[in-house]
């Protein structure tokens with residue numbers, strides 16, 4: 131019997147790479163995104179190489195919809211084993227520009243979206259009568275404050291706190307909770323951050339990347355597949371004795 135994984139924000143970028151990787155690892159994958167077109171395209175890609183997948187349209191900030199989507203997936207794919215709470219947004223927010231609206235928007239998706247995903251997964255694991263794995267998208271920005279990204283960075287500190295708290299609270303149910311913390315990953319999100327930082331500094335495109343990249347130990351930006359490899363480990367049996375961890379994918383972003 132195939133294990134079932136649901137990945138949010140899986141229509142593009144890191145989430146897409148994770149969905150493709152977990153499908154190759156043998157999971158039946160629910161490709162969840164609020165963009166139904168991209169979610170469908172990724173599900174089709176998985177089916178195209180013989181994998182099992184379904185697309186689900188869900189806005190992770192909508193608690194009822196997240197609970198309903200996970201239940202839909204549990205019934206359709208006949209099980210539920212792993213949730214990857216990957217969806218997130220990262221608008222540039224220099225301190226003096228922060229508005230109540232941008233705080234609500236980022237926290238509703240990046241923080242509440244993770245809480246609703248955790249709740250929905252716990253409910254599904256209980257119905258199935260076993261534990262499971264909860265994997266959250268954190269960031270190097272959840273370990274060290276990132277200038278220009280105060281709202282985003284603080285939301286990722288919250289994800290790290292939630293990961294640790296949920297791990298301690300849910301361990302007795304056989305549920306592990308971990309998160310992955312990438313540095314700069316070549317995705318549409320990063321291109322937009324680079325554009326905003328470069329523009330604000332009055333510099334050409336690529337300036338934001340150059341500034342961040344100075345701290346990367348391995349000397350290159352990461353590919354979405356680098357992150358997916360880490361999530362593959364967190365979703366598989368080799369990480370069974372790991373919980374409450376927020377894994378830095380390039381520690382240099384924090385320590386250099």
Ligand SMILES: NC(=O)C1=CN([C@@H]2O[C@H](COP(=O)(O)OP(=O)(O)OC[C@H]3O[C@@H](n4cnc5c(N)ncnc54)[C@H](O)[C@@H]3O)[C@@H](O)[C@H]2O)C=CC1
Nearest residue numbers: 139141142143144164189190218267269314315317318319
């Ligand atoms: N790209 C990077 O450099 C880094 C990204 N991350 C984190 O990794 C995760 C994925 O990032 P990327 O792939 O780069 O982003 P991206 O912007 O390229 O893709 C995000 C996906 O999430 C979906 N999405 C956004 N809001 C949603 C919502 N409310 N409900 C459902 N789906 C929603 C979008 O439609 C899109 O398909 C995010 O949580 C991000 O904070 C962490 C560290 C570095």
Ligand SMILES: CC(=O)C(C)=O
Nearest residue numbers: 220269270271313314
């Ligand atoms: C967007 C993000 O999480 C970065 C640059 O670490």
